[in-house]
Amino acid sequence: MPGLRAPVVIVLGSGWRDVTQGFGTLATLPYADLPGLGATQVAGHAGQLVRAECGGGEVLIFVGRRHWYEGVGWGPVALPVALACGLGAKAIVLTNSAGGVREGLLPGSLMVIDDHINAMGVNPLVGSHDPAWGPRFPDMSCVYDSDLRSRLDAAARRAAVPVTHGVYLAVSGPSYETPAEIRAFRKLGADAVGMSTVPEAILAHAAGLRVAGLSCITNAAAGLTESLSHREVLERAAAALPAMTAVLREFVALTVKEGTP
Ligand code: HPA
Numbered sequence: 001m002p003g004l005r006a007p008v009v010i011v012l013g014s015g016w017r018d019v020t021q022g023f024g025t026l027a028t029l030p031y032a033d034l035p036g037l038g039a040t041q042v043a044g045h046a047g048q049l050v051r052a053e054c055g056g057g058e059v060l061i062f063v064g065r066r067h068w069y070e071g072v073g074w075g076p077v078a079l080p081v082a083l084a085c086g087l088g089a090k091a092i093v094l095t096n097s098a099g100g101v102r103e104g105l106l107p108g109s110l111m112v113i114d115d116h117i118n119a120m121g122v123n124p125l126v127g128s129h130d131p132a133w134g135p136r137f138p139d140m141s142c143v144y145d146s147d148l149r150s151r152l153d154a155a156a157r158r159a160a161v162p163v164t165h166g167v168y169l170a171v172s173g174p175s176y177e178t179p180a181e182i183r184a185f186r187k188l189g190a191d192a193v194g195m196s197t198v199p200e201a202i203l204a205h206a207a208g209l210r211v212a213g214l215s216c217i218t219n220a221a222a223g224l225t226e227s228l229s230h231r232e233v234l235e236r237a238a239a240a241l242p243a244m245t246a247v248l249r250e251f252v253a254l255t256v257k258e259g260t261p
Contacts, residue, residue, distance in 0.1 A: 006051075006060035007261040008252060009084035013096035013196055014230075015218065015237020017063045022245035023052035023252075037066065037079045055253030060087065067196055069174040074124045074199070081203045085132070090261035091148060091210040093251065094200050095244070097233050098192035099177070099221035101185050102166060105192065107220065107236045110163045110243060112152045113144050113213030116198050117169040117190055124199040125206065138206035148212035151254055152247065158254070159246035166191025168215055170198035179223025193221055210261065214247070216240050 012019055031037045031047040050061040060083075066076035084092050094113075100106065129136045149165070156163040169185050171177060173195030177185070185193055192215050204211045218236035219228055237244075255261055 006058065006084065006087040006089045008091050008093065008255055009060045009062065009080065009087075009089045010093045010248065011062045011065055011080050011095060011200060013065060013094075015097045015216065015234045016095050016244060018238070018241055019245045019248055020050050020052060020061055020063055022249050023050070023054045023059065023061065025050055025052050026058070027051040031064070034079070037076050038072065054249055055256040057252065057256030059252050060084070060089070065196060065200070068120060068122065068172055068199060069195060077199050078124055078203050081200050081207065081209070082132070084204070084209060085207050089209060091145070091212065091255070092200070092204045093148075093212045093214065093248070094197045095214045095216070095248075096168075096194045096197045097218040097237050098168060098194035098215040099219050099228070100191075100217040100224070101169070101182055101193050101221045102191040103224070105164065105166070105217050107217055108240050109217045110156070110161060110240070110247060111168070111192055111215040111217060112149055112163050112165045113168045113197070113215060114149065114165045115144060115167050116201060116213075117167060117185075117188060118198050118202070119185070120170050120172045120198065122172065124203050132207065133203055134206035134208060138202075140202065140205065143201050143205045143211055144213055145210040148210055152212055152214060152251055155250035155254055156247050158250040159243070161243040161247050163247070168197060168213060169193045171195055176228045177222045182221045182223045192217060216244055
């Protein structure tokens, strides 16, 4: 993809891949052709890098992500963030599907991530210090940029899509949580739970990118529903696709208009 400039990078999580249909695709590259990323093994993740146009600006979309639970180490998980930095991006939007931990957070809702709890038991910055990821002990007081959170709100208003805000808690997966874990997570202050996003958010914030996060609540978390399955997660995300697409399109259009990623 010669001449690529990417002020904004979007990472699409489980069930979000068809959001790209709302953008004008300029070029695509399979992950298998991206050294260090490799084909994603998770259903619902296309495994494609898409260069797209929206609102008169360009955006780079990672359609699918690699996860810690795939056992491939941090390299493929971190690569989209590293590429975003290398291509001069100023902002990264991380999307995911998540279980609703907060009572009343219904499947199909969109949640702007205000903050996170890392309950993965691991941190992508463990290891010898690489200055590319900022200081040895990066501050995490405000991971999710407040201007970008407001911009997501404005985008949702323009798209006439209701959004809520909350705290996303990440577990390593791949097993879903037990009802007892969900009760504990609720007491800890979690509104939603998932198996991604937090590692990329830590890395991106440490590296100086502005970070935004958007969850699609695809199911009530364990104990609030009878059972959980990835199939249900993908079906619910598919039903929310028009809302997800509209919010991200308006977000990119607003970013282009304001001229400040
Ligand atoms: N738990 C963990 N990850 C998830 C969930 C969940 O309930 N839903 C979608 N991703």
